[in-house]
Amino acid sequence: MTFRNLRRKALNNVMLSITGIFALMTVSSLFLILAYLVYNGGRSIDLDFFTELPKSTGEVGGGMANAILGSAEIVGFAALIGLPIGFFTGVYLAEWGGATFSFLVRYMADLLNGVPSVVIGICTWTIVVRPMHTASGIAGGIALSLMLIPIMAKNTEQFLREVPRTLREGALALGAARWQTIATVVVPAARKGIMTGAILGIARIAGESAPLLFTSLNNQFWSNPFHEPTASLPVMIYTHAIAPFDDWHRQAWAAGLVLLVLVLAANIAARWIMSRGHAAVRG
Amino acid sequence: MTVQPPVAAPAIVPPAAKLRAKGVNFYYGSFKALHDISLEFPANQVTALIGPSGCGKSTFLRSLNRISETVSGTRIEGEITLDGEDVLKMDVTSLRRRVGMVFQRPNPFPKTIFENVAYGIRVNGLAKRSEVADVVEKSLRGAALWDEVRDKLNTSALALSGGQQQRLCIARGLAVGPEVLLLDEPCSALDPIATAKIEDLLVALRSQCTIVIVTHNMQQAARVADHTGFFLLGRLIEHDRTDVIFRNPSKKETEDYITGRFG
Numbered sequence: 001m002t003f004r005n006l007r008r009k010a011l012n013n014v015m016l017s018i019t020g021i022f023a024l025m026t027v028s029s030l031f032l033i034l035a036y037l038v039y040n041g042g043r044s045i046d047l048d049f050f051t052e053l054p055k056s057t058g059e060v061g062g063g064m065a066n067a068i069l070g071s072a073e074i075v076g077f078a079a080l081i082g083l084p085i086g087f088f089t090g091v092y093l094a095e096w097g098g099a100t101f102s103f104l105v106r107y108m109a110d111l112l113n114g115v116p117s118v119v120i121g122i123c124t125w126t127i128v129v130r131p132m133h134t135a136s137g138i139a140g141g142i143a144l145s146l147m148l149i150p151i152m153a154k155n156t157e158q159f160l161r162e163v164p165r166t167l168r169e170g171a172l173a174l175g176a177a178r179w180q181t182i183a184t185v186v187v188p189a190a191r192k193g194i195m196t197g198a199i200l201g202i203a204r205i206a207g208e209s210a211p212l213l214f215t216s217l218n219n220q221f222w223s224n225p226f227h228e229p230t231a232s233l234p235v236m237i238y239t240h241a242i243a244p245f246d247d248w249h250r251q252a253w254a255a256g257l258v259l260l261v262l263v264l265a266a267n268i269a270a271r272w273i274m275s276r277g278h279a280a281v282r283g
Numbered sequence: 284m285t286v287q288p289p290v291a292a293p294a295i296v297p298p299a300a301k302l303r304a305k306g307v308n309f310y311y312g313s314f315k316a317l318h319d320i321s322l323e324f325p326a327n328q329v330t331a332l333i334g335p336s337g338c339g340k341s342t343f344l345r346s347l348n349r350i351s352e353t354v355s356g357t358r359i360e361g362e363i364t365l366d367g368e369d370v371l372k373m374d375v376t377s378l379r380r381r382v383g384m385v386f387q388r389p390n391p392f393p394k395t396i397f398e399n400v401a402y403g404i405r406v407n408g409l410a411k412r413s414e415v416a417d418v419v420e421k422s423l424r425g426a427a428l429w430d431e432v433r434d435k436l437n438t439s440a441l442a443l444s445g446g447q448q449q450r451l452c453i454a455r456g457l458a459v460g461p462e463v464l465l466l467d468e469p470c471s472a473l474d475p476i477a478t479a480k481i482e483d484l485l486v487a488l489r490s491q492c493t494i495v496i497v498t499h500n501m502q503q504a505a506r507v508a509d510h511t512g513f514f515l516l517g518r519l520i521e522h523d524r525t526d527v528i529f530r531n532p533s534k535k536e537t538e539d540y541i542t543g544r545f546g
Contacts, residue, residue, distance in 0.1 A: 166390040173456070184402070189393050
């Protein structure tokens with residue numbers, strides 16, 4: 001009796017410790033990356049990084065101002081294209097989709113979500129860059145939007161489905177048409193969740209380098225993102241990290257830190273919006 | 284509109300039917316939930332539908348404004364008329380504007396109190412911008428809620444108590460000027476005081492519209508309804524004046540249910 005109990009208690013503690021250790025490993029790996037980036041990036045970052053153009057090969061100093069702006073432009077294009085398409089696809093899936101067609105669309109979205117990002121880069125190169133005869137910021141934006149669409153669609157669908165049926169019925173029972181019900185009651189009720197998903201989706205694609213390698217390429221100077229190769233932070237990190245110059249490595253760390261801070265800020269903002277969202281829905 | 288006897292004595296001479304169902308069958312997929320229901324709802328009277336859980340009374344109520352057809356795989360047969368017009372062929376949005384509904388659980392929109400009541404007016408384009416506030420006030424007064432919320436019209440409707448939320452849902456329904464108001468167990472989530480308020484309200488609202496209420500609570504039917512229909516296993520067993528149903532039912536099933544022998 002007591003022995004059994006002791007054994008059960010001991011086993012309980014062992015299992016608890018094992019799960020705890022693995023949980024600790026997960027958390028510590030994140031903190032390790034963070035600490036390493038802050039240590040290396042923090043030493044390298046200065047005002048020049050945000051205001052100066054990259055110096056030519058071999059020269060010391062300079063910054064990545066053009067890549068910061070370029071990333072903003074490329075991600076902005078991706079958001080302008082991907083968020084509306086993804087949003088309306090999600091609305092269709094949640095509200096209208098007939099069984100067969102919805103299944104197809106959902107399946108395609110899943111597939112698109114699973115396409116390796118480097119493949120998306122090659123495809124966009126074929127479809128956009130070749131006909132345009134130049135890499136450009138907009139081509140990079142299109143490549144990233146292909147990654148954003150399925151994320152946004154799935155997320156929108158999920159949050160719309162969570163809106164209680166009774167709320168839809170309440171609007172329909174007042175003589176609202178179906179599209180009115182969706183536009184004035186269902187989507188507003190899911191607004192916070194959808195916005196959160198949009199921010200997380202953007203944060204997710206902002207760090208992608210592979211789709212940009214073939215599409216927006218890179219640039220040492222300011223550029224017109226509509227018809228010139230455009231610099232971005234992820235590609236800058238890549239080119240600087242593989243270069244044989246210490247000063248470029250320094251810059252790559254700084255760029256990594258800036259990117260990470262932006263993504264973390266987006267995550268925190270998303271969580272903040274979401275926590276307010278639930279308070280509002282539940283009263 | 285309807286032919287009223289010169290001396291109003293509605294309990295003795297029932298006025299003309301506002302809403303009429305004839306031979307209604309209802310299916311969820313292959314399951315037949317309603318069998319040949321024929322029932323008339325006299326204008327400006329309260330009709331209660333009672334019966335044990337799953338007897339089809341809510342399904343029947345939900346087919347009267349065709350909210351039932353928003354569930355996929357359902358099918359309805361038979362005839363439902365509103366002032367002689369075929370409900371099943373009518374434009375569904377204008378039908379639902381004329382036949383309002385209050386649900387089992389209060390379902391205010393996550394908007395302000397004002398916007399909740401104004402919603403139906405806005406989506407139907409029923410009033411000019413300048414008149415919306417008047418209609419909102421009138422509707423809230425009609426639902427006996429005005430005095431409690433007049434100072435906080437721009438706060439969230441979700442901050443109200445359950446009973447207040449349900450009266451807000453009634454006000455929301457009244458704002459579009461319905462001719463018929465359907466209520467699906469409107470008090471099942473409320474405490475006795477909130478319930479009493481809603482019941483008083485229903486009796487008062489009779490003068491404005493025809494009321495159909497589904498209720499689990501037989502005392503409630505006895506308190507508020509002029510007429511009562513008893514449903515059992517998807518069939519309408521008996522339908523008569525409320526006092527007759529409760530004092531002198533003609534079917535044994537009705538008597539068994541009323542006296543609490545089952546259900």
